[in-house]
Amino acid sequence: MKSLKYAILGLLCRHPMTGYEIAKEFNFELAEFWYANHSQIYPELKQLNEEGLVNYDIEISGEILESKRYTITEKGHSDFIKWLHKDEKIQKTPKDVFRLRMYFSGNLDMETRIHLLENQRMQHYKRLNSLKKTFEQYPEVPPRNSDRFGDFIVLRGAIMRQENIIAWIDECIGYSKEDAGE
Amino acid sequence: MKSLKYAILGLLCRHPMTGYEIAKEFNFELAEFWYANHSQIYPELKQLNEEGLVNYDIEISGEILESKRYTITEKGHSDFIKWLHKDEKIQKTPKDVFRLRMYFSGNLDMETRIHLLENQRMQHYKRLNSLKKTFEQYPEVPPRNSDRFGDFIVLRGAIMRQENIIAWIDECIGYSKEDAGE
DNA sequence: AATAAACATGTATACATTGACATGTTCTCT
DNA sequence: AGAGAACATGTCAATGTATACATGTTTATT
Incomplete structure (x- = not known):
């Protein structure tokens, strides 16, 4: 599965984002077909970073408030593109x-x-x-x-x-x- | 949510069933809007029994093969009917x-x-x-x-x-x- | 100056779900 | 008589997801 991984990588393909911004996307625009809470996103970003699929730079707002702006790496990009190309069986009809x-x-x-x-x-x-x-x-x-x-x-x-x-x-x-x- | 609970109770409202039969329903007819594996159903039935919502009788096929045929209790029935009457917020649009x-x-x-x-x-x-x-x-x-x-x-x-x-x-x-x- | 909303990141616990592990019996077909 | 499908019940480990816990800063409004 690991679709969350690719949802995040896909967003980062567009442009660098912070975890907070990703969480916002997942609760507004994208919510029509995907969603996740920040409690899922932050750990996932951490792991993607450990796997070398994303990097981050720390930005400071005001005096001390830190935010991590994540950028997709080349490996992350190629991983994503590979996933995007895969033919897929239609998913089980969702529970209702x-x-x-x-x-x-x-x-x-x-x-x-x-x-x-x-x-x-x-x-x-x-x-x-x-x-x-x-x-x-x-x-x-x-x-x-x-x-x-x-x-x-x-x-x-x-x-x-x-x-x-x-x-x-x-x-x-x-x-x-x-x-x-x- | 505990929807599985009510899905099972609803089926047992129709007529007594074994866990195996319930699992079959959840993988064929009902699969258009609900599904579960036997690994989820057997523990759930066990719990429903502990809660006094279902009873079971043991049937023997052949020499020794046992199966538990579950029957809904009055409490189970009224629990189910109560759930069925509840107005509900529309669910989040499913992940796709x-x-x-x-x-x-x-x-x-x-x-x-x-x-x-x-x-x-x-x-x-x-x-x-x-x-x-x-x-x-x-x-x-x-x-x-x-x-x-x-x-x-x-x-x-x-x-x-x-x-x-x-x-x-x-x-x-x-x-x-x-x-x-x- | 105080308050509320938005920004920002994390962890922990509980529950839901999947897929594999585990074991055996009975029926049907060849 | 043997093989394979269907019957039958369970557990376990890993993953996925939701909700709450936890902490603090910055910005906008009143």
């Missing part, structure tokens, strides 16, 4: 607690079932809108070789995924309401 | 290694990028077809209160998800090929 609930929804009365579905729908809808807002930053498809192209297609994928979940929930609500009067 | 790759695809030449996309597409397409095959078992929507209704909507969701991933990959291929001649 809500689908697990719906799988067992025969144990719920129709009212509760619809309530749960509509609650999820509402939340996914909000999320979709916030993604669409972000998407407005791209009035056109960015150049295919820029970093922004990667950002763009992944964001587009997140929107499509979100719309699809909502469509599924709508279908479920529809099925549940069908002949509900009988 | 392929999207991570595509996020960094600016580092790949166009040929490799399209190759990776088409490879994923092919695999997802196969998966979609096998889901559709399973779906043929449902010529109509099962009764809303049957267990099969849960199976049905979750399978429908899996198909929609799969179609959506393929649509996204097609978009990505389209964007990548656009003005590729320049």
Whole structure:
């Protein structure tokens, strides 16, 4: 696996970053498909440094506050590129607690079932809108070789995924309401 | 979270099962949204038994081969129903290694990028077809209160998800090929 | 001047998950 | 009669992840 390793190396390919900045990326922009807390990132950076895949320079803010700005090494870069080229089996479909609930929804009365579905729908809808807002930053498809192209297609994928979940929930609500009067 | 606990209790709500049978479910039918190995299931069943949520009877096959058939207790049932009723925040969007790759695809030449996309597409397409095959078992929507209704909507969701991933990959291929001649 | 938010880095504990180790029985097919 | 698949249950070690613990500085706001 070791995907975190490559997620970090990939970011450092773009430009040098501190652990703090990487953690921020993993909790905002990238969060649509990857995330990690700083408690995972700092030890990982330490290890990558020991393996010679990254170096760092210490920067001082103000009087004494230190931060380590990590730079990818040549070895780190080639490791990353190698990983990026690998053909991959599609991953196991992700665990989904809500689908697990719906799988067992025969144990719920129709009212509760619809309530749960509509609650999820509402939340996914909000999320979709916030993604669409972000998407407005791209009035056109960015150049295919820029970093922004990667950002763009992944964001587009997140929107499509979100719309699809909502469509599924709508279908479920529809099925549940069908002949509900009988 | 302890979702595994409720996944198991939910199955046992339907009818008594052995650990082996539960493991099979988690690696076939349910695998579209949940899975676990037997190495996780057996200890979990042991604990559920200690908590008084399940009981078991020992069955003998042949001469000596023992299997434990687990039954849900009243406490187990009410615990499960309580969990099933809970409103939930939507879960974090799942990690996705392929999207991570595509996020960094600016580092790949166009040929490799399209190759990776088409490879994923092919695999997802196969998966979609096998889901559709399973779906043929449902010529109509099962009764809303049957267990099969849960199976049905979750399978429908899996198909929609799969179609959506393929649509996204097609978009990505389209964007990548656009003005590729320049 | 005080407070809160953001910057900055780390460790520790608990839990979840995977894959291997470990052992044996029963059934089905050839 | 033998082989292989399926049945059946468990443990262990390593890895991955989440949450909390721990400590402090700098910047922006009031």
